[in-house]
Amino acid sequence: MRKIVALTLGLLLIMGGLSFISISGQDVSKNITMHFSSPKFVDSNEYLKISLEDAKGLYIMSPGKPMLPRVLKVIELPFGVRNVKVEVVPKGIKEIKILKEIEPSPAPVPISPREYTPSPKKDKEVYNSYEAFPHSWFSYRVGCGLNGKMEHVTFVAVNIYPIRYVPAAGKIYVAGSVDIKITYELPEKNLIPNKGEYDLVIIAPSEFSDELQRLVEHKNSHGVKTFLKTTEEIYAEYNGRDEPEKIKYFIKDAIEEWGIKYVLLVGGLKSLIYAKPRDNSNAGIKGWYVPARYSNLLADEPGYLCDLYYADIYKEGGEFDDWDSNGNGIFAEWRNVEDMPEDILDLYPDVALGRLACRNVQEVRDVVDKIINYENTAYDSEWFNRILVVSGDGFLDQQDWDIQWNTKGLPDGEYTIYAQSTNDEGEAGPIYEVHVTLDKEAKTKLTFSHDDHLNPALQNGYPAPPITDIVSVSDGDVLGKDDYTYT
Template sequence: MKKLVAILLASVLAFTISIANNSNSVATAVHFSDIEIKENTEYVNVIVDDCKYLRNDGYPMLPYYVKTYTFPVGTKIEEIKVEARNVETIKLDKKIAPAPPAVPLNMKIDNYRAKEGEIYSKDVFYPEDWYSYRIGVGIKDGKRVVFLSIHLYPLKYNAVRDEALYAHDINVKVEYELPVKAMFTNDEYDLLIICPEKFVDELQPLKEHKESHGIKTLIETVESITSSYSGRDDAEKVKYAIKDAIEEYGIKYVMLVGGLDSPIKSDTWLVPVRYSHLDDQAEKAYLTDLYFADIYKYEDGEPVFDDWDSNGNGVFAEWSMRGKDVLDLYPDVYVGRLACRNEKEVEIMVNKIIYYEENAAGSEWFRRAILVGGDTFDDTATTNFYEGEVANQVFFDNLPSDFEAVKVWYSEGNMKQSNVVDAISQGGGFLHFSGHGSPGEWLAKSFEGGKSKYILGLDIYHMPLLKNEGMYPVTV
C-alpha cells in the first residue's frame, strides 16, 4: 500500500525570537538550533528545525526562515539591516544534495533525477547574502497594510570548498517612516457587487439581506463600468472600478456575478475575466480572479495600481521563457464570483446564500468536513504518496478541532462516485476535493500495477442525485 504522509502543521520552535519596537524601527533577533547533517548514498541533507528549504532546480537545498512584518498602508520602508552572528564554519565530506526539477502538471519530464547546476562548480557561497526580502500591499484582518517579508538564510554553502557557513543567530532591524495621515479612511460601503444590468433585479434581495446584517452593499453594472472607465480591456476597466470603490467608499468585499453568456458554447463572459499566463507545460494560461483582488503594489512607500503586466508587453501575469512579470499577489479586497449564466441561476444562488447565512451556524451537519481524494500524480518510482489525501488532511488539520472528517479516499477503499454522492447528501460545512478535474467532472487517479486509471468522483450528470438541500458545503 502507498504511504500516506502525515504533515505536521504545528511544532515546537527550536529557535527563539525576540522583538523590540519604537516609533520608527523594529528589531528581531532569531536564534537557530544546531544544524543536523544526514547522509544518503551520494549527498548529504542539512536540517534546521522549523525552517523551510530552497528548491531551485540544480541548486543545493538549503534552509530558510521567513519573518513577516506588517505596517499601516502608506508606510515607507527606509532600511533593512541584517547581521549574521556566531557564524560557524562546517567542513563537509559530501556535497549538499541539489534540488530536483519541478514536475509539471502533465507529469511529462525526461529525467526527474536531481542534477548539480553550475553553482556546484563555482567558488562562491550560495546564497550570496544572509537574507532577501519583498514588500507588498494587501489586506489583513480587514485592514490594509504593507507586508514586509524577509527570508533569512542561516546556511551558506560553497560546493567547491565543501564548506558551509552556519549562523546560529541573525539580527534584523527594519527602519521605516509611517504615513503622515491615515489612508483609506472612507467607510460608506462594505460590499461591491458587479454584475450585468440584466441581473440587478435578481440581486436586490441579496443586497437587502446583507444590509439587514449591517453589510452596506453597492451594486454596479458591467455596462456602466466599461462605458465610463479607461483600460486596455474590460477586465482592466473593472479592476480600476474596484480601485475607485476602495478609495471612495472603503469597499472590502467584492462579488462578481456572471459566468459565460451561453451554456452551450461560448467564450464571452458576462463579467470579464483575466487569464494568468503561467505556462506550466500542461496549460498555457489559467483563469484567476485574484487579478481583481490584487489592486495595489508597493512603490516607494505608496500603494499604486498593479496592472499585472510589469514588463509592459500586453501579456498579463506572464511566467514563461518569453518573459516574467513581477506581481504583488497580496489581495487588497476579498473577492468571490457567482458564475451565473442567466437570471434563474442568479435567483437560485441568492436564495441559497440567504438560507445558508440564516441557518447553517450551529447546525449539526455543519461540523462535517467531507474529504475526497486519492492519488494525483505518478510518483510510484520515488515517494509514492497519495497526494490528494495528503492535501485533504492538511485542509482538515486547519479546521477547528470539533469538526468530523468524512473521508472518501482511495486508500480507504471507498473511492467511488456513489460514496461521494452519499457523503455530500448528508450535509457538511466543508467539501474538499483534491485530484483532477474539468468544468464537467472531478476525478482521482490510480497508478497501481504501473497503469494509469481515472476514478470518477463526481460529474454534472450526478448532480440531481444529491440530496443535501439546505445543507450546502463550502467547496474547495
C-alpha cells in the first residue's frame, strides 16, 4: 500500500493557491489552482501525437478514441466525509488548428509475443463528430482507504483533461490552468478510534490455534499488539450472505472497536487433490480453511481469487463496501448480464492484509517457526546489513532519435544502414554498418542490436562513459511485409 500511495502522490502537481473555507458547521469547501505547460506535438506519419509535461506520461486510453494527456490530482479529505462534489473551471483556453488527426488509443494486446502488432483503429463515431472529446474537462471518483501514513482518509482522484479535441473540425482547445473546488460534509462522528487497542488480528480455523498462539505471543513481545480470532467464532457472531462477508464484517468491527491496521489470514485450500477451489461464482468456502472471494468477469469467464475484498472495507462516506453495488447477489461483477451495470468497487485497502495459505497444521508450524526465528535473529546477524543488487545500465540519459523505418517508397534489394553515436564527453564511436534485405513479399525478421563501444584503456571498459549504439535492426535482418514496433 505504501508503494501505491507513494506513486500516486508522485503524480500530483500543485501550482497555485490552496485554501479551505468553512461554509457552515458541517459543510466545508476546498479550492485548488493548477497551471499547465504548453503541449508538445510530434508528427507521426498518419497521425499527430500530443504530450503534456504535467501529465507525467498519463493519457486517456480508451481503445479507438483520441489519445490525449490527462493530469491526475489526488486530494485527501477526512475519513467518512459525505456528499463530495467537485467542480473544475478551465482558464486561459486557447483554440489551435491542427492539420492531422490525433493518434487513437491502441487496444489491449496479449503479453505473449506477437509477430504482428496491429495499428490502432479509429472509433469513427468519435472521429467524425463535431463534439469535443472528452465530453468534459474533468472526471473524478471518491473512495476511502489508508494513506502512506497508515491513516484512514477519503481519496478524491480528479482526472483533468487540459486538451480537448473536436475531430471533425480539426482543432483542439487547450486550457492554461484550472480552478478546482471540492465541497463535502464532515461526518457527525469519527468511526475510527484515534488510538488502537490492537495492531494486528490473525484469522484462522480453530485447529490452527495452538501453533498460531505462539505467533500471537511473539508479536506481542515485539510491541505489535495482536490477537487471534477463529473462523468458527466469526461465523457464530456475525451475519452475512456467505462466510467471506461474515469475515469482512468482523474486520470492519475490529477496525472500529480496536483500531486494527493489519490482518493476517492463515489458511488455504485443504488439499491440492480433493479440495474444490470454488463453490459458486462468488466464493470458495468448503474446500478452504479461510474462504476466498472470487471476482466475476465477462460472460462465463470464471474470475479470479481476490483477497483485496477483505481489505477494502469502506466506500465513500465510510459505508461498508459489499462489492455488490447493483444488488444482484453477484460480487465484483463486470457486465456478466446484458444491460446489467457492473459493480462499482472502491478498491482502496482499509487494512494491510496478507494470507499464509497453509494446508495443514504442519505447514502452520513451519511458517510460524520461520517468522519467529527471522524476527528474533535477523537484525543482529552479520548478513542483515548486506545487500546484493543485480542490475544493468538503463542509459536513461540517452538521446532517442525516434527513427521510424518507412520502406514503402524503396525497391526490394540489399541495403546498408550506417549509425554512429557520441557520448556526453564528445567521444565518437565507430561507424556501425548494418546489412539488411528489403523484400515486401517476405516475412519480417528483426533482431535488436546493442553495442556499448567501451573504452578499452580501462579494465572491462567501465566506469568510462559508454558510446552506445542501440539499433532496432541487425545484420541479416529482413524488412518484409509485416509492420513492426519496439516498445
